[in-house]
Amino acid sequence: MTDFPPPPILAPEDHWALLSDDAPYGDLTTESLGIGGGNGSIRFAARQAMTVAGLEDAAALLSLAGVSVTTHARSGDRLASGATLLEGEGPASALHRGWKVSQTFLEIWSGVATAARALTDAAQAVRADAVVACTRKNVPGTKAMAAAAVRAGGAVMHRLGLSETLLVFPEHRAFLPNSDLASLAQRLKSVAPEKKCIIEVLSVAEGIDAAKAGFDVIQTEKFSPQEVAELAQAISSITPKPVLAAAGGITPENAGNYVQSGADVLVSSWPYTARPADIAVSLGPPPHE
Numbered sequence: 001m002t003d004f005p006p007p008p009i010l011a012p013e014d015h016w017a018l019l020s021d022d023a024p025y026g027d028l029t030t031e032s033l034g035i036g037g038g039n040g041s042i043r044f045a046a047r048q049a050m051t052v053a054g055l056e057d058a059a060a061l062l063s064l065a066g067v068s069v070t071t072h073a074r075s076g077d078r079l080a081s082g083a084t085l086l087e088g089e090g091p092a093s094a095l096h097r098g099w100k101v102s103q104t105f106l107e108i109w110s111g112v113a114t115a116a117r118a119l120t121d122a123a124q125a126v127r128a129d130a131v132v133a134c135t136r137k138n139v140p141g142t143k144a145m146a147a148a149a150v151r152a153g154g155a156v157m158h159r160l161g162l163s164e165t166l167l168v169f170p171e172h173r174a175f176l177p178n179s180d181l182a183s184l185a186q187r188l189k190s191v192a193p194e195k196k197c198i199i200e201v202l203s204v205a206e207g208i209d210a211a212k213a214g215f216d217v218i219q220t221e222k223f224s225p226q227e228v229a230e231l232a233q234a235i236s237s238i239t240p241k242p243v244l245a246a247a248g249g250i251t252p253e254n255a256g257n258y259v260q261s262g263a264d265v266l267v268s269s270w271p272y273t274a275r276p277a278d279i280a281v282s283l284g285p286p287p288h289e
Contacts, residue, residue: 006074008057009148015060018101023065027096036093041286042067044085044103047278051117052077052085053152054109054145058102059086065098066090076152078117085279095283107276109149115274116153122255123266130259130266133158133245137269150271158267167198167219181213189214200247204231211235211242219267222248225257232262 008015030036042062052073059069067090073079085106088095116134123130132155138146147157159165166188176184181199188197198217201207204227207218211234218235220228228246235242246258247267255266 005071006056008060009054009144010057010060012060012064015057015064018105019061019064019098022101023097026093030093030096036091036096038092039089039286040092040095040284042088042095042099042281042283044087044106045280045282046079046081046083046085047280048081050079050110050277051113051153052079052106052110053113053149054106055085057145058106061102061105062086062088062094062098066094067098075113075148089286099281099283103279103281104276107279109145109152110277110279111274112146112149112271113153114277115271116150116155118153118252119250119255119266119268119270120154122252123259126256126259131156131264132250132255132266132268134271135159135247135267135269136161138272146272153271155271165198166192166195167200168215169200170202181210181215185210185214198245204234207231208234211238215242217243217245217265219245219247220263225254225261228258228263229261236262 026036044058053075055071055073055075059071062069067088069086069088071086072084079085116132120132123132134146134150134155135158136143143160147160150157159167168184168188173179173184185197188195196216197214198219199210199215200219200221201210202221207220208231210218218231220231223231223246228244232244235244243264244262245265245267246261246263250258250266250268251270258266
């Protein structure tokens with residue numbers, strides 16, 4: 001079977017918008033120096049160990065600028081410091097036009113992927129089937145790349161948007177003050193029977209009540225590992241047993257503690273706060289010249 005490289009995440013018009021935002025009329029400095037017509041080369045290399053995300057889109061940005069690109073990795077790969085991500089050749093005008101926007105794009109999303117990988121590794125070091133689910137709290141307008149980056153880091157998306165999942169927050173229940181948990185669960189299952197019903201709870205007692213009411217997933221909000229363990233023990237005999245998701249303040253430093261306490265899923269937006277990955281770019285005349 002042919003091993004096809006993964007396609008870019010963004011559409012060509014999105015790449016063009018990014019390129020045009022940074023260099024709508026080319027690189028003025030390159031043009032003013034009169035060096036735009038000379039042939040050149042570019043190389044992206046990891047300055048640190050990282051998990052790559054956005055490489056295919058970074059290559060597409062360079063290609064759109066007029067660079068002939070060869071990739072040496074793919075999104076989701078773990079790379080050691082010094083590893084080459086991509087190389088390219090083309091006119092100096094094309095290299096300088098595509099250089100910085102593609103580098104910045106690749107650094108930002110590889111930073112998110114590297115953080116997601118650190119969180120997933122910490123959870124799965126305790127239990128191999130532990131799942132890290134990242135929230136939709138990414139920068140608005142970047143959802144496609146945010147989702148791709150967390151998947152590259154071994155995590156999954158918690159929910160892509162409000163339209164696809166049933167997740168009852170206390171803020172929803174504030175508008176139904178007289179409804180008990182059982183009636184809420186029944187109402188959701190009758191209106192959207194193909195959906196899992198999730199509820200966020202603020203205490204162990206509330207979590208137990210929600211599990212007995214028939215919610216499929218109990219999401220704890222800023223519970224300590226000890227509170228998660230107490231809830232996990234209390235609902236362990238309920239059939240069918242709900243999934244227990246721990247949310248709020250999850251980091252690589254405490255992920256293992258939450259998994260050890262009995263959480264099936266760790267819900268986190270922490271990877272979106274990651275520092276960009278550090279990628280070195282070398283640009284100049286072709287090596288053979």
